[in-house]
Amino acid sequence: MRGGKLLKPRLTRVRNDARARRWNSQVALKLELRPNERVIVGDCVITNDNQRTRLLVEGTVPILRERDIMALSAANSPAKRIYLAVQLMYTSRRPEEHQELYLRLVRQILKAAPSTRRFIENINNQILTGKLYKALKETRKLIAYERELLDHATRQQRLQQDGQGNSQPA
Numbered sequence: 001m002r003g004g005k006l007l008k009p010r011l012t013r014v015r016n017d018a019r020a021r022r023w024n025s026q027v028a029l030k031l032e033l034r035p036n037e038r039v040i041v042g043d044c045v046i047t048n049d050n051q052r053t054r055l056l057v058e059g060t061v062p063i064l065r066e067r068d069i070m071a072l073s074a075a076n077s078p079a080k081r082i083y084l085a086v087q088l089m090y091t092s093r094r095p096e097e098h099q100e101l102y103l104r105l106v107r108q109i110l111k112a113a114p115s116t117r118r119f120i121e122n123i124n125n126q127i128l129t130g131k132l133y134k135a136l137k138e139t140r141k142l143i144a145y146e147r148e149l150l151d152h153a154t155r156q157q158r159l160q161q162d163g164q165g166n167s168q169p170a
Contacts, residue, residue, distance in 0.1 A: 028056040029063065040064040040091055062091045068136065078109040079116075079146035083139040086123065090132035102127075119145055 033039060033048040033055065040046075042061045057063060064087070075084040085102040089095035106124075109116050119142040126135035 028058045031055040031057060031063070031065075038066045038069070040069060043091060043093065062133070064091065064136075077143075077146055077150075078105065078112065079139070079143040081105050082109065082123070083136065083143060086127070086132065086135050086139050089127070090136060095132065113146070113149060115149075116142060116145065 031039060031054070033053045035050045035052060036048060038045055038047045041057065041063050070080060070084045070087055072084065075081045082102065082105045085098055085105055088098040089102065092098060106120055110120060119138065123135050123138045123142065126132070126138055
């Protein structure tokens with residue numbers, strides 16, 4: 001126990017020093033916004049006016065362009081709902097508030113489609129290391145895989161229906 005107490009402050013100090021170095025070496029993010037394009041910066045939604053705009057964003061705030069934002073109404077599949085949960089964690093000041101939702105959705109998709117495990121593991125690794133934007137990118141791969149699975153199932157169903165239709169006498 002005594003050794004653990006001594007070790008913990010050192011690890012925290014090293015982590016804080018690493019953050020300070022990262023903060024000092026960061027370059028401003030350049031955002032080019034099309035007319036009427038929306039972007040999430042932190043927990044705010046910013047809507048551009050009717051002309052192109054260039055913004056320079058300095059600091060470590062979550063940013064999502066409109067094309068990367070998943071609306072609740074668009075989260076109509078298990079993988080898209082996982083994306084929405086990760087998005088909520090990414091944009092939230094307290095991401096831990098959305099972890100239970102995320103874990104429940106992960107359990108559901110793994111039960112329904114065990115072949116998604118490799119994607120879930122990649123997403124989990126990014127979340128556990130605090131790289132929530134990269135977790136969103138990994139979740140896009142899960143969405144694409146889910147689409148492939150659904151397309152394959154639809155093709156199989158059509159083939160079965162076509163096969164049954166051809167075997168019946170005219």
